[in-house]
Every structure is written in structure tokens, then in C-alpha cells.
Amino acid sequence: MGLTMSEVFTFHDGEKRFEVRLRREEDNSFIAIITDENDKEKEVQVTAKVLGEGQFQFTLGPIIYKCTVAKDGDTRFIHLDGQDYELKRISETEEQFESIEDDKGSLTSPMPGRIVKLFVKTGDHVTKGQELLVIEAMKMENKICAPYDGTVTTVYFPKGDQVEANVVLMDIEKDKEENEEEELSEEEK
């Protein structure tokens, strides 16, 4: 093999993490090895060609797939075989970063808009599902509720401010352990 190049890509589909190893063969085809979290492996040989911006086709045996992909930051929107999928591309450094942020417990804005109501302040204790603030976007009011029980440690924006999507609105320190596992299993359902 000697000179063949191999690239590794890591993706997350919201539930599982996957690794795809691509090796370019001399005949311009690829050998792809897809591994999931449980180390289940699948190896295929595939050829591919570009059709246009974000569009390509690839051939797996007798099936030719046409695929369209759009990229927004680390999110990949994929249209394949009549379905839409969303994956996150993860680089090694990002993975570490994400886990740190999780511990701090920040609440981010789901969309751009204006904060029209703010019900909590620093130091308040909140319970899961409690209304924290209301963001108005496209003339609609959207309630933002507490994702878990905890204490508000920082509020980043006053009422009336315009916020972008995915900015941290407030930090909520999660209450100690107790129900954590239960909540997780409930979410999975």
C-alpha cells in the first residue's frame, strides 16, 4: 500500500458518534471503513464523482446514489435517498471543548430574536420546565424553559436585547446528581 493516503472523519448524529476512515486507492476509488461507538465496523469500496457545488454521486455496487450536502459551521445537512439527515462533524479538539462546556451548564438561544420577557435573575433557583425568558422572533413569542433543576449563576442579556442564534443566554448550575440518570433515560425515550 505504501503511498496511499487515509483520512479519518468523525461525526455525531445526536445519539451516536461515528468514525469514517477513507483511503484513496490507485484506481481513484475509495475504501471506506465506518465504525460506530460500539466498534461495529463496515467496510465498503466506493467510487464517487462531483456533480456540482455540494452535489456528488457515489456508487456502491449496483446502486448509484445522488447526494446533496450543505454545510453550516460543523453541521452537515445531507439529502440522500429521499431523506434528510443532520450530522455534526467533530474534530478532536472540539470534543474536549464540548464536554467542558456541558459541566458549566449554559443555556443558548435557539434562534435570533429579541428578549421580550426575562423571569429570572442571578442567584434564582429554577426547576426543570420553568419559564426563564421569552424571545420574540418573526412576530412570534417563544418560551425558553429551564432544561433541568439548578441555580442561575449568570444572566448575559437584559430584557429588550436582540440576540443572535446559539449565543449563551445564561449559565445554570445543575443541582447535584440525584435524578441525572433518570432524566437521561427519559430523554432517550
Added chain:
Amino acid sequence: MRIVTKIKFLNLKIQTNSLSDYMFKKILIANRGEIAARIIASAQEMDIETVSIYSNVDEDSVHVHAADFSYPLGDPIPSESYLNMQKIIDIALESESEAIHPGYGFLSENSEFAQKVIDAGLVWIGPTPKVIHAVGDKIQAKRSMRAVGIPVIPGYHKGSRSKKVLKEKAKEIGYPLMVKATAGGGGKGMRIVDSEEEFISAYESAQREAKSAFGVGDVFLEKYFPHIRHIEFQILGDHYGNIIHLNERECSIQRRHQKIIEETPSTVLEKNPALRKQMGDVAIAAAKSVNYTNAGSVEFILDEIENKFYFLEINARLQVEHAITEATTCVDLVKWQLRIAAGQKLTLKQEDVIGRGHALEFRIYAENPANQFMPTAGKIHQVQVPVGVNIRNDLGITSGREVSTYYDPMIAKLIVHAENREEAIQKMKWALRNYTALGIPTNINFLKEVLTHKDFVNGITHTDFVTHHFNKWRGGPKETPFEVLLAAALFETMEPYMSTGSEVGQLIAINGIDINSPWQKFGTWGRESLDVLSDKITGTFGKGKAVIRKIIPSKGEEFHSSFLPDSDPYSPWKNIGSWEHGKKQNRKY
């Protein structure tokens, strides 16, 4: 100045009933996106010149490209752009437009604007300001409907602002009830209240939302029916007292009190023609009671348990879902709007209206159904819509365009029409599978699941369908197939070869296909050719003049194509170019 006098003359003539074949030469469309483009299409078919308006963020929007003339509005904030009455009227006068079509949303049901348009010597394409006012004030409308014996939903219809009074009345009506804004529609300024404790906060929030969306914060109370069907009748009326309906539309599948799926005919009225006849007659009676003119719709709720229907409201505009009526009746509603506004008679008779087959409309929204249908915004990188027999796409977006937070998150409508409901569902399934709108979260995967839900398939559709069946919906396919992961990885590795600005040295991409070749962008026509061809493609590119020599191996003959005019007699491009330019050259700025 000259044009103003001419139009005033026209108004007079309309009243005296002698100019009944008049048609406008030029109209302005006071809207944006898909509905503006749709109106422009009908006008252009009738040889009417079209004027579009656009805010800063809409400079390259679909309606701007579709129109013959386009004028800037500047600041994208709605109050400064598509809601700015004076700016729009000034543009209409400057562009020498004779009439204004408001589309839906924005100023479409604003009687003050309609009056200003008329006062400026222009024609308003819609019901008269008096009618808009009469039906737009929902409380007023309910009173006048009750006066002519049309059943209305029980409730408190006086627009009191005293929380104490309202809370008292709420108790009388009983819970659950609905707090509703007196102005506007589209699910804004509406709250369901299940118990007395929730009343004040729901009232305040509905009032605030109404004030922000419509400028008026008044609300009223109504009994809430959680398990009903939403059925409306399309109506058309002219200035000579002729009013007809064009059958019903059922719009029961809603989220946030806003329709997402509409169909015609209604499955329940299909089984009950007597009820359809009765509701249709009431719809016409309701429209006649306010001397309705132009296109509109009379909305009802149907309570199957009690087997009763109630008048909900009259929408004094063309509606989002008008396309399904157009599909089954073959009537172009916008053309009739223009004819009626120009003073022509409604020659279409009730008995001429025949619904054939079944039509479905699915609204494509930039929103996240897995997160309470929150609106999303951002760039849509890829838009490819299904094309096929009886498939209609009313598109507000194109590839690479930004969906902004300034306006409604509805980006497109997908309409299919087939022999019967079962086939329409199958067609919609196919169409949705072939629908690509990538870059931001949309409701497409959600719509696919609604479409295959057994209750929807069986026509068991009520307004609580989404909350009942999809409350905990968390999105899309549960398992990610390995092909998707493979595709994602292939995308990462090939992406450098996809950008149009690549260096010459990188031009030759995987498998010998030149990704910078213009053939890659020719859609199906170009690609079909590519598929037929062998991988031997030689080409020279440069200075807008390119010749590609292609060899079809099976026939062994040369295939010439180029961007030089006349060299390819079969190129579909030959038929487009100059025609489009001919119109655009007339633009004045």
C-alpha cells in the same frame, strides 16, 4: 399626473358598468417572496407589466427576478419596507402602476392602506376598504353574522381591556377557552387557556403578541374546541352582486394555530354532500351580508361530535392555500382578482365550478419541529424541487439565499394534484422525497411523517392532530444508515473540488470529470448528456467562450456544444435568453 386622472375616470366607469372589458397595463405587487412571484406570473400571462418592491435583504429574491420592474424599499424592518404605506404608494405612482395587489400578510387586510391606495387614484386589488374593515374586526364580523342567523362560536365578543371583566366572562364561557386578537390572523395573538390560573398570563402574552404583529392589542374570548376540523370556502365576488364559492378546503393540520397542510376536497364533506351544500350556502350568505367583492374565504370550524359548524371569520384576501383550489377547479384565482378589480364581471357561474380529483398543499417552513417549531434562519445552500405531472412549486427561495428573521419563515409551498386522495398522498410522498432544501433546519422530514401517519392517510384530521400525535416528535430517521456517514465523509474529502473559484491546477476532479465545467450546472439537461457520454471530455474554457467536444461512444459521432450562439440547434438555452432580456431592458430606475 396624467395617470391619476385616468384611473379616477376608470373608477367612475366601473360604477357605471360600461367599461367591463378593461384590463390594467401595469400593476404593483406590495409583497415579497413566493406570493409576489405567483401574482407576477398570472399578471404577465395577461400581458400586464409588473412592478415589484424589495427591501435591502431581498435584493436578489425570487419576486425581484420575476418582475418586469423593481424598486428598492431600503431598510428591511417590515414597518420601514413592506408595511410602509406611503413608500409603497409613492413607488406605485412613480412607476405609473394602475393598481396594487397586496398578496397575503403585510398590508393585505389593512383597510386604511386600501383606502389610501384608492385616495391616491390607484385601484386596490382586493375587497373594498369598507368590507376589509367589516370583516377584519373579528368582533364586528361575528355580530353581523349572528344578525343574519349564521352560527358563531359562543364567547365574549366585546373587546374589553379590563382584566377583571374578562376573567369574569371567561368563567361564564368555561374552560378551555381561547384568547384571540381582534386584528390579524395566521395564529398570532392567540392563546388557549385551560384553567383560571393561566388566564392572566395568557391574556397578557396574547395581547403583547397582537400589538407587535398588528399594532392593535385588543383581544376577545371564545369557547375552545380542541377536536374539530377547520373547513373554509373559497369565494369570489364582483362589483355587480355576483358571488360564488369554489368549493371547500380543509386545513385541520396545524401547529401553533397555523395551517401547515391543506387539502381539497375535505374527507368529511366527501361523505356528506348535504353538509357541503349547506356550508357552501352559508358561506355565500356570509359574503353577501357584507357585500363582499374580490377573492376571499369564509372559515368555519366543524364539530363532528355535535355535528355542528360555526362561522369563524372571513379572510379578506387571497389565501396561502389558494393553490389547491386552483388545482381542482382549474380556475386561476389571481386572474379573477385582477379582472374583478378592473371592473369586469364575474362570468364564472356557480354551476361552472367543478372540483376534480384531490389536491394537497404542504407548506415548507424554515423551522425546527423537534424544538417547538421554532423559526430558523440562515443560508439555504441547496434548493432542488421535485418536477413532475401535477406538481406545483410556489417557491420563495433559491440556492444560496438567506432566510432572514425579518419576515415569515414559510419558504415554499408544495402542491400536488391527483385523481383521488390516495394517489395525491402517493404523489406527495414522492415529491417530498425529491425535495431538497438544505442548510438550515426545515419541517420537511416532519411533513413526511405526518403524510404517512395512519390517521392522516385515513382522513382522520383534526386541529389537535399535531399536538396529539407529534408532541414528542424529536425528528427524522432514528438510525443513521452507513450510506449517510459514507456520504458525509466523501463530501469532506471532495469539498475542495466543489468550489467554483478553484485554481486551474485543481480543475480536474475525481473520475476525470471537470467540476468547473459549465455542464455541471445545466441541471438535468446537462447531466443527462454527461451520463450518455464516456469519460472522454476535452474542453477549452476561457473568456466566456467555450467549446466542449464530446464523444458519444455508441454512435461514434461527434457531439458539438458551445456557448456560441447557433452552434447547438438543440440547446434549450436558445429559447430563453433574448426573450427575458427584451422585457428587462424596459426597466426604468
